[in-house]
Amino acid sequence: MIIGVRSNFGQLINPNYIKLSNYTQNDQGILLQQLIAGDESGFAGLYDLYNRPIYNFIIRFVHSVPLAEDLTQEVFIKIWENRLCLQGVKSFKAYLYTVARNHTLNSLKVVFRSEAAIGEVINSFIDTRSAVEEDILHKEYVEFLKKTMDSLPERTRQIFKLCREQEKTYDEVAKSLNISRNAVKNHMVHSMKLLSSAIKKEFGISLTLFMIILEGIR
Incomplete structure (x- = not known):
């Protein structure tokens, strides 16, 4: 299920996550520095900003609400566990979408064991992508x-x-x-x-x- 964070990271408080703050994209830089420093409030703020967009991104790959929720949780756990790697990241949003995509594709490999099947999933995702996701992924691939x-x-x-x-x-x-x-x-x-x-x-x-x-x- 999707995780929520109040005082202790990783505490499962509500499967139907309720946004806990009023952070905006303008707060991202400060929140990112807090996260890198190990401050759970920084993590919580970034989670508030991105948990729903990442969930929406993943579900277009997997077409399963429970699986998309689990993968979303795992993506943010990876972000927390590897927070020191964020020090040189220029765009947290692009980095987060990359982690989400890679983790989702790796998980699908275990399920499908077939590149042809994964290709069908990717084609399905391409048909339903958003302009924001398209721009982020296109820039990353081209670079x-x-x-x-x-x-x-x-x-x-x-x-x-x-x-x-x-x-x-x-x-x-x-x-x-x-x-x-x-x-x-x-x-x-x-x-x-x-x-x-x-x-x-x-x-x-x-x-x-x-x-x-x-x-x-x-």
Whole structure:
């Protein structure tokens, strides 16, 4: 069930959570610093601000009220337990949505044991996403993709962009760069392996699912 926090973190006081404060987005910075310092009132304030949006976000993945409530609770427990990691976070909202998404997808993996089934869940989520969620996730994915691609050698990055972004064939790229088709293929294999590994490590999903999500939220 969704947790409420008054004096002791983690105390289950009401399954139908009632907002305890009148905090606004303008209070987020102060509340975040309180949370990092281990102040439960800071955690409670952020929980008040975000528990319902995160619940609404998760339920579009799982389509189950009890499961969405449990996952929402677990997300905020993770936030509390890993509060020291928030010191370098630029956007708490983006960080929170990322934690919620990753935790939900990891939980679904245990249930479905099938990437195809998870793909159906993601497609369902994409169809019901909100503008706020779309903006947050799109920025995160694009920034991650850019950072990963920037780590590639310049020539490999150039070939990847020509093939993937400009949709040129291997033969066309080989001709324009005056290299062999096999060289183009080798560069693409290297870039796809690196990208796939980075996505698996960061998000716990395959490159295919990542591209489905990215395409769906553009």
